[in-house]
Amino acid sequence: xxxxxxxxxxxxxxxxxxxxxxxxGALVFDADQVIHDLLKVPGPVLKAVVKVFGPQVLSGRxxxxxxxxxxxxDSPKKLQVLMAILHPAAKRQALKFIRLNRGAELLxxxxxxxxxxGWDTLVDAVVVVKAxxxxxxxxxxxxxxxxxxxxxxRIRLQMPLRKKIKLADYVVDNSGSxxxxxxxxxxxxxxxxxx
Numbered sequence: 001x002x003x004x005x006x007x008x009x010x011x012x013x014x015x016x017x018x019x020x021x022x023x024x025g026a027l028v029f030d031a032d033q034v035i036h037d038l039l040k041v042p043g044p045v046l047k048a049v050v051k052v053f054g055p056q057v058l059s060g061r062x063x064x065x066x067x068x069x070x071x072x073x074d075s076p077k078k079l080q081v082l083m084a085i086l087h088p089a090a091k092r093q094a095l096k097f098i099r100l101n102r103g104a105e106l107l108x109x110x111x112x113x114x115x116x117x118g119w120d121t122l123v124d125a126v127v128v129v130k131a132x133x134x135x136x137x138x139x140x141x142x143x144x145x146x147x148x149x150x151x152x153x154r155i156r157l158q159m160p161l162r163k164k165i166k167l168a169d170y171v172v173d174n175s176g177s178x179x180x181x182x183x184x185x186x187x188x189x190x191x192x193x194x195x
Contacts (some may be wrong), residue, residue, distance in 0.1 A: 002192050003098060003107045003122065008129035009161040010154050011136030013174035015182070016179075017129045020185040024073050026106040029097045034090045039063040049087045065176035073154055094122060106192065115167055116159050117128035127188060128168035130161055131175045 008014035022028040038045040040062045057068045072079040101107055109121050120126050140151040165171055172184045
């Protein structure tokens, strides 16, 4: 049962690629969704975030992710503090996911900061999804409503894509059609099955 980590830069299409693995039969762990859930549910993670960033990050009983993003993406230090709260809790969920699904043919961890957070130690292979920066920006602007400057700032807060590519076992070029990307995903699955 290989475990692969799918990562990329903001807007590169890593979740699209992870979903393609899922359509080929892989079980997918979505770290973004887990973190989203942790910020919704009353518990130690939500309490810690409010304690550090103040009650202004709340909207009702949930964390307002837009407000929180404005705070942390303006300060790399604050972003690191937030990651120190979120990542251990999400990592525990990932380990549980791996343990509970040992019999599966392929497990995929869809993790934006896989390499930055050291989660690559949980996987057998790292898949980095790349796209041209212009495409990344178009995708981010289309889905998030952030400005071009804010989007560029978020991209630059992550490990540079070229560095991630050097650390990858596989690279998926997501700058073409979905069909082209899907062909690359199927090729990776074949190679994993034959290794």
